[in-house]
Amino acid sequence: MRYISTNGASRPVGFGEAVMNGMPEDGGLYVPETMPALDPGTLSSLSSYDFHRLSFEVIAPFVDGEIPEAELSLMIAEAFDFALPVVPVGSGIRGLELFHGPTCAFKDFGARFMARILAHFARVSGREVTIVTATSGDTGSAVAQAFHGVAGVRVFVLYPAGRVSPVQEAQLATLGGNISSFEVDGSFDDCQRLVKASFADADIQKALALSSANSINIARLVPQAAYFADAVRQLVVSGQVSIAHEPAGGRGFAATPEIVVAVPSGNFGDLTAGLYARALGIPISRFIAATNVNDTVPRYLETGTYSPKPSVRTIANAMDVGAPSNFARILHLFGGDVGAIRSVVSGFAFTDEELRGAIAEAFRTTGYVLDPHGAAGYLALRRLGVGEKGSLGLFVETAHPAKFRETVEPIIGRAVDLPEVLKASLGLPKLSRPLANDIGAFKRVLLVK
Numbered sequence: 001m002r003y004i005s006t007n008g009a010s011r012p013v014g015f016g017e018a019v020m021n022g023m024p025e026d027g028g029l030y031v032p033e034t035m036p037a038l039d040p041g042t043l044s045s046l047s048s049y050d051f052h053r054l055s056f057e058v059i060a061p062f063v064d065g066e067i068p069e070a071e072l073s074l075m076i077a078e079a080f081d082f083a084l085p086v087v088p089v090g091s092g093i094r095g096l097e098l099f100h101g102p103t104c105a106f107k108d109f110g111a112r113f114m115a116r117i118l119a120h121f122a123r124v125s126g127r128e129v130t131i132v133t134a135t136s137g138d139t140g141s142a143v144a145q146a147f148h149g150v151a152g153v154r155v156f157v158l159y160p161a162g163r164v165s166p167v168q169e170a171q172l173a174t175l176g177g178n179i180s181s182f183e184v185d186g187s188f189d190d191c192q193r194l195v196k197a198s199f200a201d202a203d204i205q206k207a208l209a210l211s212s213a214n215s216i217n218i219a220r221l222v223p224q225a226a227y228f229a230d231a232v233r234q235l236v237v238s239g240q241v242s243i244a245h246e247p248a249g250g251r252g253f254a255a256t257p258e259i260v261v262a263v264p265s266g267n268f269g270d271l272t273a274g275l276y277a278r279a280l281g282i283p284i285s286r287f288i289a290a291t292n293v294n295d296t297v298p299r300y301l302e303t304g305t306y307s308p309k310p311s312v313r314t315i316a317n318a319m320d321v322g323a324p325s326n327f328a329r330i331l332h333l334f335g336g337d338v339g340a341i342r343s344v345v346s347g348f349a350f351t352d353e354e355l356r357g358a359i360a361e362a363f364r365t366t367g368y369v370l371d372p373h374g375a376a377g378y379l380a381l382r383r384l385g386v387g388e389k390g391s392l393g394l395f396v397e398t399a400h401p402a403k404f405r406e407t408v409e410p411i412i413g414r415a416v417d418l419p420e421v422l423k424a425s426l427g428l429p430k431l432s433r434p435l436a437n438d439i440g441a442f443k444r445v446l447l448v449k
């Protein structure tokens with residue numbers, strides 16, 4: 001398996017090099033040169049798998065032998081050591097809860113897997129790796145927690161001052177050791193620009209082996225495909241869905257009822273991973289890109305014109321992204337053809353009021369407490385009328401509602417208990433430092449010995 005750049009001007013590399021580089025030199029993103037396919041035997045016997053074995057089947061083709069199989073299996077089991085239940089949230093709608101990891105958001109999957117992958121390649125190559133990562137809150141927490149204490153890896157986390165929740169800040173700014181965090185005087189997009197500028201800087205490139213832990217790193221993305229596969233496996237095991245070879249003319253397996261997956265999206269890593277799972281053969285009919293008012297992708301799907309905008313603050317702050325970095329990967333996957341993308345992906349964008357309304361409605365009618373991000377996925381499925389149309393809607397619940405309890409509690413009129421893991425970090429002293437929104441300032445910090 002070789003990885004090429006979406007910009008097409010960098011040399012193809014293997015998995016390890018793609019992970020270590022983070023981004024190709026031409027400023028594009030690494031994508032698989034050809035998409036692998038799951039063994040039909042795996043698809044026809046999904047119910048005989050467990051989460052870890054199925055994850056191995058999904059992930060191994062992307063690693064393509066660069067890590068010994070037994071070691072890769074162990075990494076998967078260690079990284080994914082928490083549950084991911086599919087739960088009913090009203091008729092015809094299911095939620096895939098991805099918030100049972102240490103930072104209570106789905107990014108734990110990618111970050112914990114990547115930490116192990118990077119530690120492996122750092123050890124093999126004998127190089128210390130410096131990770132720079134921009135976060136709107138959850139990436140930074142997941143990455144900081146996943147890499148804390150990992151030998152051979154230093155981490156710099158940049159986050160927008162005043163725009164992450166208190167719990168997120170407690171998780172990303174209190175660790176110390178090999179983790180340094182910086183409060184940037186700017187937006188998430190500014191943080192992301194600083195990260196990109198650091199990759200483009202010749203002095204930094206010369207001094208450090210830089211990598212990124214954003215979803216632009218292929219080692220973050222690939223493991224996320226595994227939970228889409230597992231959601232389908234769970235639906236099969238519980239008898240809610242059956243899968244069979246498509247009738248003549250079809251190319252693979254199809255699910256009955258058909259499965260529509262709504263993905264609350266910001267940088268579109270999660271949705272890209274879902275599309276990779278589908279490309280591998282996992283029978284998901286359609287995806288919905290559900291956003292807040294940062295609607296760059298839904299607008300693109302509607303108009304066919306891609307015009308990123310500066311990000312706007314919303315109550316679903318992990319999706320406050322105006323120029324989603326994984327869009328290039330989605331475009332590449334569909335050969336740049338908006339019609340082809342539309343045949344698989346629909347877009348919905350929601351205002352804060354609509355998201356609040358969805359949290360209230362879901363709580364009133366089902367007792368389920370949504371977080372503001374999952375609310376976008378849930379609401380998209382409601383608007384689509386999935387249950388009534390004979391399809392099964394699955395939304396990705398990307399974070400525990402307690403992470404956004406300042407928003408959620410007044411809506412449902414009830415307290416949301418903080419999970420123990422989050423409680424533990426709240427009392428710790430903040431160690432992050434302020435940073436000007438300026439590559440010169442960031443460079444000085446990075447190059448300090």
Ligand SMILES: *Cc1c(COP(=O)(O)O)cnc(C)c1O
Nearest residue numbers: 138266267268269270318398399
């Ligand atoms: C990061 C995040 C998202 C957006 O995920 P992308 O992969 O960037 O699209 C959605 N919800 C939560 C809670 C997140 O942390």
